[in-house]
Amino acid sequence: MHPNALLPIKIHNRRVPSRVADAIWAFFGAYLAIFYLMVLLLLASGLDYVTAWSATAASLNNLGPGLGEVAINFAEINGFAKWVLCWGMLLGRLEIFTLLVLFTPTFWRN
Numbered sequence: 001m002h003p004n005a006l007l008p009i010k011i012h013n014r015r016v017p018s019r020v021a022d023a024i025w026a027f028f029g030a031y032l033a034i035f036y037l038m039v040l041l042l043l044a045s046g047l048d049y050v051t052a053w054s055a056t057a058a059s060l061n062n063l064g065p066g067l068g069e070v071a072i073n074f075a076e077i078n079g080f081a082k083w084v085l086c087w088g089m090l091l092g093r094l095e096i097f098t099l100l101v102l103f104t105p106t107f108w109r110n
C-alpha cells in the first residue's frame with residue numbers, strides 16, 4: 001500500500017530502538033555465518049550433507065537428536081568433525097557473542 005513508508009517496529013505499543021533491532025540482526029547474521037561455516041567444515045571432513053547439517057543443528061542449537069551417521073551417537077565420525085562440533089557446542093551453550101568478544105583483541109586491552 002505504501003512502498004516507501006518507514007514504519008517503526010513496536011512491541012506492546014512501545015517502539016523498539018533501532019540499536020536493539022540492529023543487534024538482533026547482527027546476532028542472526030553471526031549465527032547463520034557460524035552455522036554455515038560449521039556445515040562446510042563438516043562437509044570438507046568427509047561427512048554427507050544430512051549428517052553435517054543435522055550434527056551442526058544438534059550441537060549449535062542444543063537440539064539433541066541428529067540424522068545420518070550421528071543418529072545413534074557421534075562415535076563414528078572423524079576427530080576433526082568432533083572438534084568442530086565441540087566448538088559448536090561451546091558457541092551454542094555459552095552464546096555466540098560471548099565467545100566472539102573473548103577472541104577480540106580490544107577485550108583484552110586494559
